[in-house]
Amino acid sequence: MTLPLHILITGSAGFIGSHLVERFLGEGHFVTGVDNYISGQKRNTELFLSHPNFRFIEADVSYGIPFEGENLDWVMHFASPASPPHYQQFPIETLMVGAQGTQNALELAHGHGAKFMLASTSEVYGDPLMHPQPETYWGNVNPNGVRSCYDEAKRYAEAITMAYHRTKGIDTRIIRIFNTFGPRMRADDGRVVTNFINQALSGQPLTVYGDGSQTRSFQYVDDLVEGIARLMGVTYHEPINLGNPDEYSILHFAQIIRDRVNPALNIVFGPMPQDDPKQRKPDNTRALQLLGWAPKVTLREGLERSLGCVQTTSLPS
Template identity: 55%
Template sequence: MGSSELINRRHEIESQPESDNEYYPKPSKSFIAVSRPLRYLLREERLVFVVVGMVIATVFFFLIPPSTQNLEKDFGATPTLHPMVRQVHRDREAVFGGGMFVGKVPLGLKRKPMRIVVTGGAGFVGSHLVDRLMARGDSVIVVDNFFTGRKENLMHHFGNPNFELIRHDVVEPLLLEVDQIYHLACPASPVHYKFNPVKTIKTNVVGTLNMLGLAKRVGARFLLTSTSEVYGDPLQHPQVETYWGNVNPIGVRSCYDEGKRTAETLAMDYHRGANVEVRIARIFNTYGPRMCIDDGRVVSNFVAQALRNEPMTVYGDGKQTRSFQFVSDLVEGLMRLMEGEHVGPFNLGNPGEFTMLELAKVVQETIDPNAKISFKANTEDDPHKRKPDITKAKELLGWEPTVSLTKGLPLMVTDFRTRIFGDHDAPSTNTKTKTKAKTNNVVRSN
């Protein structure tokens, strides 16, 4: 009976009219959904900790003014901001949003390492660029066919997990996942690019086309190392980037000169037509350690000849002029160009101008005051004057060379002396002859 009474009693309660519901109140679902998070926050003073955390975050990121003086001290900021400073600002905006000087970067926040490919990275300039990128903490992939590059230039990076070396010719397509591409692959000295002119122009055109295609596929920024040779035998002095040049399209140097001019055209077409981020550098005469010995370039020729007690060969009357920049200055310019916001082209060179006879005298003073000079007929299409106007690089990149010829040349001489003579400071005649023959064989085999 008790059971039936309970059942009947519940039936009576449920059957009562809605007006009597005030005696049997039921909380609404919406109230329950709202009250549970509130009860959770109010329990154990959780709300207090949330509010305190928000206040601390607000004070740290928005109320503490940034110190632009420290930025200027660390990066050398000027009214035209240093590219590294702009990169810091971009990184900070990506993380925190807002304008350039909103908030403060946490102490532990560093620049994100990038994956970078350097074509021709085993060569003279390329290996020094790789050193800088590795020191900065990036992962570097070197692509080189070793026509003029040397593994010895990169051996100190072997075993580093952030370094890769691929034997590959850029004339053939290559698939990689990278953030930036420094395209340096191409023989740059007359001895090498005249050795196989068809191969040289294919490297400049087809190789550049392949690397631009890679940049388009993976969304990488692309830097082309062009040359002052695009100005040919200039009728304008000094040369500015807006000068179109005076180039012989069918001469013995055209494979290099016109090849680089075409490479610039391809880069700009990919930039305008495919939205590829490109940068173009026009490199003037560069010297330093790791240059190829006997490569036909005037500085390496003079140094090698003076070290071997041979007459330094001056072509023509020796009054033609060149400008010489140390390799570390060039690498700094290339990196600033890559990290900056300007396409270019930019002249990267030292505006200090020397005649060939003046250069020979500097080499004499550095190596041997008694070194002799011999004269030979000038080579075909050899430019009479070459001097960069670097106003654009100064204003937009904050770059200019800092190493003078008298400071940089001894560093190159030390490297050449070691590579030519090994540990011997004064080799015998037989040793000199063997060394010269060995060097010539190396050049031919490359």
């Protein structure tokens, strides 16, 4: 990318958003972050507040994005509660940031002639009947279950992104982010990586839901950020999977963390949540061909880098 760009990131105080801010500032770009802290964290804003190229706007993008600058090269829409405990606590807000939030971000991009990137998700595949999932797979999502506030919001966000691309010619990107982990994840985000790490570090038994045979793939955040940066340099409008295809059963994953932190800990089993996907694994062929991208950080390397970096704030009540 040529220097410097002006990049606006919604959800800049979130886990992934904050890593994007860090990357782009490190490359010399100007970054405007936007967050309302519904699930983002102020410490992720404070990290960058002293940087001369960083600006922050506290706003709920579902009600508008009060950006007053003139030049904008990219609008990157990463705002949304993204872990099941968060989005199920805020289902209407999650639906709104997928619809009104995405539309406001698209309008901002359109008004400034900026490019637009949507952070979509592997959740658009739901509980997939095809494995691994290529981008051409249409998914298996319950349209009105307890997870639908997130899954359908993101499917809608893809649809309106393509509608703006088709009718208004906006230069759009859609990434489908698979499970990602790394430093600055919230300790209370309820996702399996942070749950296991927290339980292990605090000497508690690790809780596996169901029999643990359901599988997940875990991508280290630096790999995701590299894929995003490469996609900004390519003109391509269809969705692109970004995820690590190394697949682990949840039980095996618990064992890896347990053995790394404290082999004496127990693993206990709890009831499977409603509509929980049984397996999820990206087909990365498109990203490899288009971007020359493949994840490089193994699960064990990523865990080493993440242990000790888990944060310990609580959800807003």
